[in-house]
Amino acid sequence: MSSTTKSGGLPARQSEQQPPGSDGDIGLLTRLGLRFTAWAEKWFPDAFVFAALAVAVVSIAAMINGSSPVAVSKAFGDGFWSLIVFTMQMALVAIGGYAVATSPPAARLIARLAAIPRTGRSAVGYVAAISMILSLFNWGVSLIFSALYARALARREDLRMDYRAAGAAAYLGLGATWALGISSSAAQLQANPGSLPKSILDITGVIPFSETIFLWQSLVMALVLIVVSIAISLWSAPKGQHAKTAQDLGVSLDDAPPAAAEPGAKPRPGEFFERSPLLTLLLCALGFGWLVQEFMTKNPMVAISGLNTYNLMFLMIGLLLHWRPRNFLASVAKAVPSTVGVIIQFPLYGAIASIMTSTPVGGVSLSDRIAHLFVSISNTETFAVVMGAYSAILGFFIPSGGGKWIIEAPYVMQAANDLQVHLGWAVQVYNAAEALPNLINPFWMLPLLGVLCLKARDIVGFTFLQLIVHTPLVLFMLWFLGRTLTYVPPVMP
Template identity: 80%
Template sequence: MPSTSRTAPGQDALLPSAAHPGPAGPGLLSRLGLRFTAWAERWFPDAYVFAAIAAAVVAVAALLNGSSPLVVAKSFGDGFWSLNVFTMQMALVAIGGYVVATSPPAARFIGRLASVPVSGRQAIAYVAAISMILSLFNWGISLIFSALYVRALARRTELRMDYRAAGAAAYLGLGATWALGLSSSAAQLQANAASLPKSILDITGVIPFSQTIFLWQSMVMALVLITVSVAIALWSAPTAESAVTAQDLGIDLAEAKPATDATAARRPGEWLERSPLLTLLLCALGFGWLAQEFMAKSPLIAIAGLNTYNLLFLMIGMLLHWRPRSFLDAVSRSVPSTAGVIIQFPLYGAIAAMLTAAKGDGGHTLSDRIAHLFVSISSVDSFAVVMGAYSAILGFFIPSGGGKWIIEAPYVMQAANELKVHLGWAVQVYNAAEALPNLINPFWMLPLLGVLSLKARDIVGFTFLQLLVHAPLVLFMLWFLGRTLSYVAPVMP
């Protein structure tokens, strides 16, 4: 990939002068975004190096906690392959989304949508809004659709859109709002008794969506975050004169075009590749299974399962491409976007295991130490801020919504019960804080970066600017809105 560690063309145009007057707010944010990006491009490591450094830091911390080197090494190896299923699922999220979005019908829709913005900065604001709204329904759709929308916008060279800022805007669904919507693993788990481990169910009972993501306080928080994030994305976007476009970065945008769908087979053995017969057969089987899943479960619960989600998108992709050859060509083009996921997710599995399984002095793990520290300093008034900060810090090392909730919920929710904090709001405290570390942790960026042909350092300057605003804003809203709720005793199934 071409290096982007260079000064943006026309960057001097952002410096205040009589020749370049402009609003103080937008100018300041734009300068900050470019300066953070310049720093990140120089100093922020590749996502793989970032994960490796995190693993080393956690290993050293586990040793200081009293764990023996053999115990730390064993937990590292045991956890290394613990995310195998999830890794495959995430790779298929990228593949399925890419295949659907590059099909001729979907590509035409994205192309029409890309024709709406009239300037590069407006285009970035559109990307941010679409990414966050889609994430409330499904984070996977948000991630892939937004990335392909950025590519379509980037092909409009007359926009002079900064490709890095647009990539950062496409990531805001995962960095701001996804956990406040239907994608929330914690809310989904708490609403379904059959999904909850007994250790959690005995403490919290069942907490329906009406007491978590559908609380008016939660919806207000999501609306505020969307509004603020779009404003920051707009005001921090470089002007046309200083924008670094995809063409400036040497990124080939032609790969996202729909596959050609030639109907004439050159050899007898290619006939089935060019015929829709196999597509129709496989789609009949796949949609038959999906129909049973959606009839047996709530549609919201069914689509939340990654296996169901991935099968749905692969079937839709097959159908939209119509002929196997077109479908396979799209899959081939999508595979490079999964490289980061495949090689880096094992390190995150190892990090999680060292945090939660490497016991040290007194039989306590690092996760235990951190959790007990935060719980011990909480009060009914400070619970939202303290636990929000704790969840964000732990989320930096264990970036897994549902998996981390199973680790945290027993002591977090027990503390909420003892302090008489609204249990549904305690879930939302976790959810809102869960997204904060995503803004600088490359874990969830990888599928998006693969589609965009960028590196984490290219977008993290802009996402870090969002984090500077989001962190105090989220913690304030968790505290302020939480004061409007009263404790409700757990409802046991």
């Protein structure tokens, strides 16, 4: 990495005389991306250490707020398993997505898509575009498909694609656009009165998609973020000697299906059902039967946004595409290592959320105090910027879209009512800002990193570059586009 840490500032004539592979051969964004990555590789902690440090910071802050060490310790233990269902769901997101993508039909489709790019940089751009577009429909699909697409591209030695930049691009769906799309937890909750707690419903009423994610202002914001993010991905991706391929990083790209039995080997009678599609057909008939009922009785977009529905669908599709249980189980076995980070680290995030919300002093928790501070300094003109900053900061410690909205919505939306801010836009303020801390918080990265066989430090230099651009851009758009909307009183069901 010596060429990427060389100090700049040389006169133009001298830089032109630098040898190939020096900083003089690359643009500003590439140079920044490489330097941020060099810093991250040296200083950015492992994702588990990152989460543990966040626990320490929040615990100290809670005690400064007045909570006793005993109360903080109790909140830690009470919250440690609070995300256990979500942890299992996220692990199955990775397993189901991997099983589908490594099936012979899906693998052929990904291989065809991987044949399209002509250069390493354009390959990174394709990954970024696919990741963000898919995330508008379902963040889980975006996370796993983009990671597997990046792996397929990495097999093309002719591209010499920087695998770190491709990994960062694959994560942009979660770091830029997902909360502005149909899988937005806050927008889904606000549009469905049956899912809203009374404490929120009495303040906001029902807010349909037409007043949140389908506002033209929201669509413009999503489009701008997609275009800007792709441009940054393209211009910051290292090329030539600066690029580090998967092979350079020591990443194995072997996704080969399980080996066939040796010629002449006679299957044991007990292996009959492993090698037969009979059980596959039975399980898929039951699974798809349930899915049909779900989609017939619910809004299809609401149904697919549920993680249980999504996971069952992908597991059934994966089983069907692998055809025989033996092949399906072999694929699942290869996917399991990608879930290790999720299983061991998500409990720490559950503990963080509990400490911030369940250690009140005089009825005021640490989360409440932070929220009230931001609400107190906002007015009609500054609401979008102040609330956006608040949502981003709190999202760094409580990275949970729907769960965090239930905590924040009562006072945030009451403030929007008092200041007469468009309620649907207030939801979008939360959504757009919610994605910003994802760019450097490993929470949502873990399934993707598991599939890519990378560490957070490998991609966070490039995602941090995106964060530097996104933060002022998002806050400006929240303020500017919000000025084009007028307040409409809440509609009660």
